[in-house]
Amino acid sequence: MKDLLASAPKNWGRWGPDDELGSLNFLTQQEVLRGIRSVRLGEVYTLGELIANPKGEPVFPGRTGALKFMTQDKSYYKSGKSHSLPGGGEYSDDGITMYLQGSTQYDAMGHFWYDDHIWNGYSADTTMGGMEKASIVPIGEKGVVGRGVLIDMPRIRGKSRLDKGEEITLQDIKDAASKQGVTIEKHDILVIRTAFLQSFYEQSREEFYDGLNEPGMTYSPELVQWFHQMEIPALCTDTMANELTVHPESKVLLPLHCALLRNLGIAFNEICNLEKLAAACERHRKYDFLYVGAPLKVYRGTGAPVNPVAIL
Numbered sequence: 001m002k003d004l005l006a007s008a009p010k011n012w013g014r015w016g017p018d019d020e021l022g023s024l025n026f027l028t029q030q031e032v033l034r035g036i037r038s039v040r041l042g043e044v045y046t047l048g049e050l051i052a053n054p055k056g057e058p059v060f061p062g063r064t065g066a067l068k069f070m071t072q073d074k075s076y077y078k079s080g081k082s083h084s085l086p087g088g089g090e091y092s093d094d095g096i097t098m099y100l101q102g103s104t105q106y107d108a109m110g111h112f113w114y115d116d117h118i119w120n121g122y123s124a125d126t127t128m129g130g131m132e133k134a135s136i137v138p139i140g141e142k143g144v145v146g147r148g149v150l151i152d153m154p155r156i157r158g159k160s161r162l163d164k165g166e167e168i169t170l171q172d173i174k175d176a177a178s179k180q181g182v183t184i185e186k187h188d189i190l191v192i193r194t195a196f197l198q199s200f201y202e203q204s205r206e207e208f209y210d211g212l213n214e215p216g217m218t219y220s221p222e223l224v225q226w227f228h229q230m231e232i233p234a235l236c237t238d239t240m241a242n243e244l245t246v247h248p249e250s251k252v253l254l255p256l257h258c259a260l261l262r263n264l265g266i267a268f269n270e271i272c273n274l275e276k277l278a279a280a281c282e283r284h285r286k287y288d289f290l291y292v293g294a295p296l297k298v299y300r301g302t303g304a305p306v307n308p309v310a311i312l
């Protein structure tokens with residue numbers, strides 16, 4: 001990683017030594033108003049996947065889907081384990097055990113690192129026992145609000161979804177925007193559709209995870225420079241890792257987590273469901289919208305679930 005990113009730009013220190021928000025600092029009040037000005041139809045699309053889906057959930061290898069359990073329902077009253085409240089009221093309750101990165105979620109700014117330092121140069125030791133620095137809480141406090149732009153790669157490529165290992169370059173993004181008739185402006189929240197995770201629901205797990213190399217943007221110095229110059233605050237995709245898993249030349253895994261999240265402080269929103277939003281964008285020939293997403297404020301969390309909203 002160190003060699004691959006030797007001359008890659010960094011935003012460390014740009015917002016002071018105590019910063020935990022990174023490029024989300026670009027999302028000022030003016031940017032919120034610019035996002036609001038992109039709304040013309042009032043159509044609302046939520047981007048969260050179903051949590052505790054009985055069909056299973058696509059999660060990065062090593063994680064498991066959510067486990068949901070009932071702690072109170074009608075059966076408790078029927079069996080006498082619970083009693084109706086005075087006046088006859090009864091209620092249901094449940095709980096959930098899940099990876100905070102196990103569904104549609106935001107990565108904390110300090111979630112991924114190399115060379116023993118996380119975002120802004122904090123020591124990776126600050127992750128031990130919970131994120132002392134750059135946890136998900138500051139992102140949950142701020143909320144991510146601005147103008148979003150969808151790049152719909154499968155539609156541009158005339159296919160239903162991108163395949164394992166399929167690359168997206170900077171030129172592909174620029175060409176797609178131009179074909180879609182949308183301009184990516186400075187400080188836009190970039191939303192990239194691959195439709196790849198839809199294959200999880202149609203294939204066996206063995207097939208889905210076999211040789212897993214998610215499609216997505218490939219690391220290149222030009223791509224990283226563009227994100228830096230465009231001051232992109234957040235990247236949102238419908239894949240588990242927001243990037244091509246394996247960098248083809250170097251074989252380095254997840255280099256954009258380091259170049260964009262760790263070095264530039266660009267917030268990562270992963271595992272979104274962009275299907276309905278993409279269909280609406282195509283129907284209306286309108287690819288910009290107000291994007292709103294605030295992850296749960298989990299104490300010292302490495303990430304947290306979110307159900308982002310796009311308003312066309």
Ligand code: UVW
Nearest residue numbers: 060101107240241270
């Ligand atoms: C890893 O942390 C490995 O991946 P992600 O940030 O995509 O969940």
